[in-house]
Amino acid sequence: MDMDFSKLGSLADQKLPTDPIRIFESLPNLPGTPNDIWRGQTEALSQWNDNRSQNDVLIELNTGAGKTLVGLLIAQSLVNEGLQNVVYVCATIDLVEQTSAEASRIGIQHTTRVAGGYNNDLFESGKAFCITTYHALFNGLSSIRKNHFPEAVIFDDAHVSENMIRSAMTLSFSEHTHEDMFEEVASLFDPHFRELGRHGEFSNALKGEHSKIVMAAPGGMQKYSEQLLEILNRHNIGGDKDLKYPFSYLQDRLNRCAIFFGNKGCEITPPFLPSLRIDCLERPLRRVYLSATLKSKADFVRAYGRMPDATIGPKNDAGNGERLVLFGSKIEGGVGVKEVEAISGQHKVVLATPSYFSAHHWDALGKPPKPANFSSELQDFREAKEGVFILVQRVDGIDLPHNTCRVMVIENLPRGGSLLERYQWEFLNMRNLFASKMANRLAQLFGRINRGRNDYGVFIITGNELNTWLKNDRNLALLPELLQQQIKLGDLVQDGMAVTSAEKLTQIVNAVLGRDAAWLKYYGDNIQKGSLEDEKEDRANRVEERLTAAAVAESEHACLLWDGDLEGAGRALDRIIEDTNRADTPLAGWHSIWLGSCYEGMGSRENAAIAYQRAKNRLGSGNVYLPLYTRVCDAKGQDEPFNDFGEVLDSIIGYDSEDKFEKELNTRIKGMRALDGGSSAEVEAALRELGDLLGFDSTRPDNDQGLGPDVIWADDHSEVLIPFELKTDKTMESVISKKDVGQGHQHQEWVADNYHKFENLGLVYVSAAGSCDATASPSEDMYQCDLRAFATLRDQVLSMIRDIRNRLPLERANFIRESSSDDRWLLNHLFDAIDTVPLRSRQPAKK
Structure with missing residues (x-):
């Protein structure tokens, strides 16, 4: 009997919906399926669908507002569109299981991958997306990226993912986990810390005493990287069940990493994440980031290396308990x-x-x-x-x-x-x-x-x-x-x-x-x-704008450094470092370390010396261990060390090139321009910069730590300091208020707690205010001065710098030494030079 194939229907492809809202509406009517989706979820899905062709889309929803359902519907939409190997990543195995349970509850087919295996063949056969962990996707030997490279990734909890991505590129071992290897690595770096004069602190870190953590100078890592690689290979780190994954990233780039010792352990990691050198973040594919609402994008950039192409943040009150x-x-x-x-x-x-x-x-x-x-x-x-x-x-x-x-x-x-x-x-x-x-x-x-x-x-x-x-x-x-x-x-x-x-x-x-x-x-x-208050909110937003720009520069620096382009990497940080300094001095100090490392790697010891000196000034010389490169001169007495002020002057004046001198001096001038007037944050940064120029440990505690006065100038050698409160928005018709004075008392207590060995010359209110509130109670160690006094002081220092620069090169060191040693640059003399008057004297006479 003949077979009649004409009776069979055609094998036509069924058109699957790609609109995630339609996908929700077509889900099977299971007991756990919600009847409807919330307004915020609907708006998020609709806006994503409008932007689905973008490579990087950030979706921000409140905690508890249903991000998981949004992510699952988007994942299914991408599968229905025909994209291959769609991956949904979670922070932990526990969360993979929770997300899988949610997908099953609403009737969405999927695969999970944990502990190295898939639970079914739907993902491998191209019929469903895979739910797995960040570690499974980002580890250096990822079988997902090797065998099923994704065309789309949904990143759950993207706002807290930086640590998970960094852990994939971090070698961490200890005396407890790898005793012999740890001891060999510690012995390798022992001479380095002796050269830096920090061997005692290094020993404390190795013993786990006093919770000490030390970082080797970048040059030390450059010097010992080949020997370090030999030690790691000798201990078969490439076969270690945990360390083989980050080692695959770092083995050829150890000289571009930072190394830390502490708590009887060692950690090797890039100073900034080169995220855009990880293929699933570098290549043009669909990435959807599910996040809580972010006030700052800086951490997002540090994790993923870029700003999103589109940000979706529907207004909703779900999760607002x-x-x-x-x-x-x-x-x-x-x-x-x-x-x-x-x-x-x-x-x-x-x-x-x-x-x-x-x-x-x-x-x-x-x-x-x-x-x-x-x-x-x-x-x-x-x-x-x-x-x-x-x-x-x-x-x-x-x-x-x-x-x-x-x-x-x-x-x-x-x-x-x-x-x-x-x-x-x-x-x-x-x-x-x-x-x-x-x-x-x-x-x-x-x-x-x-x-x-x-x-x-x-x-x-x-x-x-x-x-x-x-x-x-x-x-x-x-x-x-x-x-x-x-x-x-x-x-x-x-x-x-x-x-x-x-x-x-x-x-x-x-x-x-x-x-x-x-x-x-x-x-x-x-x-x-x-x-x-709007003013405080606006100020915080301005700071975050600069910190986000800094994060973008860090990403560029990290990628160029990963590629071996030291000059380009240095240029990426140098371009924004002064703007960063105005927003966050310690962060600018961290940047200065790695800018100096680029110069050192290129053989430019002069530029490295200046960058490292700035790092010490911004972070505190006792907190970072960096080499001090000094100029060698044949003239008698030229090798006598400078004081701190002299070191700063020499870092500006000592250039052989006139162009470099002018560039360095103009950078300093730009940083102090706001002493002629500017916003509160700009004036704070300028006053800190002037203190740095004078060789003091000059900091902005309130800005950098959220506590204490606006600016402090401290002389670590004489153990004397001056704290400043900036009220530069006040005019002659204004008053130093009772609230201002109360805040000053709190900040004086903070100074006493944090600088207990220092003599406090008095809290100085920098303001043009014509008087102090009669109901306030200023202490006898509170003073006031005008901002113009600092502009005058700045101009005096700049004039001195140009005078010394105009001397013959062989004369300059002696003139730097002589000028910087003048008593008028001591803090107690400067206190008088800025025309401080007791704040009590600004109060109206009592009747």
């Missing part, structure tokens, strides 16, 4: 085990702590789960009626909505544990660099138990560092606006109701969680009234 934020610093004796135990007897508590070491303080309440048991113990806590769950170094992927938990205790800032981050934070005081990181991490923590508009909870802040950080307006400006308002409101409630005892703390927690009617009315009436 009710919060009462209470400060443990206002509770007598603070908040400890006893206080948390009293609350946990009535309400479940999540306790977030930054390290396992700090978790030991809470041993009486419980132990943090081991990584292998984390998911199961977290689920047990969700289902429990009482108890405390201790969360260590975890800010995302933990969802405890509604009655699963309504109290969170946050202990101190959620800092990272890498030696690089700890070195920058603890030893270089690079607080501005981490301000946006901390803000993003804190926003995530606040979202762990507060997941929707109708959710509510109480947050208790413990630890001096975090309590202080949250009271700084510049830091607050980086948080989501509603969270800013909730923190301000909580501060007001705690003061107004005198919540200063453990008993009162428990009472107010019970009232809020018991839905006290008076609290609900007060919260509703006042929550929109806690915004920051």
Whole structure:
């Protein structure tokens, strides 16, 4: 019998929908499928669909606003479009499992990859997208990138992904994990730290004493990189189950990395991430970044190497739950085990702590789960009626909505544990660099138990560092606006109701969680009234613009350095370093180190010396270990060392080239131009620059750390200092207010706590204000002077520089030595030279 094939239908391709909203509407009607999607999700999906052809699209939604569903629908849309190897990456295996469960709940086919294997063949056969981890995608031996290079990637939690990408390019080993290799590497760098005169501190770092962390000078890494590679290869690091992945990135570029020692361990990592040299970030493919709302794009750029082509941030109130934020610093004796135990007897508590070491303080309440048991113990806590769950170094992927938990205790800032981050934070005081990181991490923590508009909870802040950080307006400006308002409101409630005892703390927690009617009315009436002043918000935004520009330059520098283009890499940093210095002096100091490294690598010791000297001035000479290159002269007495002021003068005057001299001098002049008038931030930067020119340890504590006076000039040798408060926006008709004076008293206390060995000559208000408020109480060590005095001082120094430059080259060193040693440049003489007058004398005579 013949077969009649004519009866068969044609094998036509079924047209699949690519509009993500249509995909949602066509999902199977499963028990877990939501009936509808929220307004914010709809807007995000619609706008992404309009921008789907762009390579890099950032989608910002509040924590708890449903980013996962948005990401899954976009992933399916890209599969339906016909893109091959669509990948959805999560921070952890636990989050891969959560995202997979969400996809299954709504009926979207997918594959997962964890622990080196796929759970089905849908992804490999091109029928579905794959959910996996950042590590699986970014590790140096990624089988996904090798065998199934993606045409599209969805990055979940993109706002906290920098550390995950950096960890893929970081070699970290210790005395505990690789004892013999660690000892050999330490021995290799021992002569280097002896040459720098820092062998004692190096030894402390190796022993794990005093929490010391040291970084080798860039030239040391350049010098020893080949021997370091021999040691690593001899210990078969390429076969190590953990270290082989980052080693594949770094093995041919060790001389372009930084090396740190501390806590009996060693860490090797690029100083700036060369993200755009990772193929899945460098090539033109579709990348979608799912993020919490970002006030600053600097960390995004540091992670991914570029600004997004399009940013989608629909306005929505999903995730905007009710919060009462209470400060443990206002509770007598603070908040400890006893206080948390009293609350946990009535309400479940999540306790977030930054390290396992700090978790030991809470041993009486419980132990943090081991990584292998984390998911199961977290689920047990969700289902429990009482108890405390201790969360260590975890800010995302933990969802405890509604009655699963309504109290969170946050202990101190959620800092990272890498030696690089700890070195920058603890030893270089690079607080501005981490301000946006901390803000993003804190926003995530606040979202762990507060997941929707109708959710509510109480947050208790413990630890001096975090309590202080949250009271700084510049830091607050980086948080989501509603969270800013909730923190301000909580501060007001705690003061107004005198919540200063453990008993009162428990009472107010019970009232809020018991839905006290008076609290609900007060919260509703006042929550929109806690915004920051426009001026403070604007200032924070201006700083962030410069820091984002700095991040773009860092990315360019890192890529050129990765390619071996030292000149281009140096030029990328040099182009923005002075603008960066006006916004963040320590960050400019970090840039100066690596600019000097480029010069040193090119053999330009003169330029390297200047860059390294600037790094020391900006970061503090005691905090960074860098070589001091000096000029060698044949003339008698020419090799006698200069004082600090002389070193700065020599770094400007000592150029052989007239063009280089003029360029350097003009850079200095530009940095001090605002002494003739400018915005508050510009004048602060200019006054700091003048102090640096005079050879002092010149800093901007309020800008760089969020604490203390606007500017400090400190002489480390004589241990004398002058703190400055800038009120340059005031005119002759203005007054130094009672609030200004109160702030001055606080800053004098800060100076006393942080410079206890120094003599404080007096807090100087730099202002044209005609008087001081009669109701204020200035101390006898408070003074006032006019900004014009500093412009005059600047012009005197610049005139002296040109006079010395006009001398014969062989005469210049002696004239530098003689001029810089004049007593008129000592701090106590300068205090008089700027015409300071006691602030009390500016008050109206009492009748």
